[in-house]
Amino acid sequence: MNVLRRASRVLVSAAAIGATVLVLNPATASADSHGSAVRSGVAADYKWFTWDDLSVGDCHQTGGHLQLYSDGKLTFNATTWTTRTLSGDIWHSRFKLNNGSGQTLYTTGTYDSPTMWPSKHHTYTVQGTFEPSVYHAIARVVQHSEC
Ligand SMILES: *[C@@H]1O[C@H](CO)[C@@H](O)[C@H](O)[C@H]1NC(C)=O
Numbered sequence: 129m130n131v132l133r134r135a136s137r138v139l140v141s142a143a144a145i146g147a148t149v150l151v152l153n154p155a156t157a158s159a160d161s162h163g164s165a166v167r168s169g170v171a172a173d174y175k176w177f178t179w180d181d182l183s184v185g186d187c188h189q190t191g192g193h194l195q196l197y198s199d200g201k202l203t204f205n206a207t208t209w210t211t212r213t214l215s216g217d218i219w220h221s222r223f224k225l226n227n228g229s230g231q232t233l234y235t236t237g238t239y240d241s242p243t244m245w246p247s248k249h250h251t252y253t254v255q256g257t258f259e260p261s262v263y264h265a266i267a268r269v270v271q272h273s274e275c
């Protein structure tokens with residue numbers, strides 16, 4: 129989210145609930161969301177997880193596709209765009225790798241999309257790593273997003 133928009137949202141909150149909002153860190157007002165992968169599968173040496181369309185405020189993601197390799201490498205790709213920004217928006221994702229009971233085994237680092245401008249579609253590609261010892265137990269992935 130850009131700084132101007134974050135600032136204006138804090139001002140709206142201030143008008144609604146009074147001066148106590150002034151102690152809020154503006155970062156706490158930033159939009160975020162999390163989405164569980166809706167489809168997944170297993171291949172010879174990797175597991176894959178995909179997402180339907182995700183939105184965080186004015187930011188949108190479609191076609192999210194994560195591959196986790198048994199040696200601890202990961203790749204992620206998606207198409208992202210924003211419908212409104214003055215200073216450019218960046219989609220930030222991190223992935224919680226969970227077992228079949230929903231216990232988080234590992235949380236990846238946070239990855240950034242290219243800086244997005246209105247009405248352009250951007251290719252968001254990530255190459256990262258995770259702890260390979262958890263590979264076999266991973267059954268679900270939740271993508272946590274901020275923009
Ligand atoms: C992401 O990569 C997969 C295979 O690696 C491909 O099938 C898919 O089309 C790609 N998606 C996007 C949005 O680039």
Ligand SMILES: *[C@@H]1O[C@H](CO)[C@@H](O)[C@H](O)[C@H]1NC(C)=O
Pocket residue numbers: 227228229230231265
């Ligand atoms: C998930 O991890 C927890 C904590 O280690 C464990 O108690 C539980 O049995 C695991 N569930 C599965 C389905 O592996």
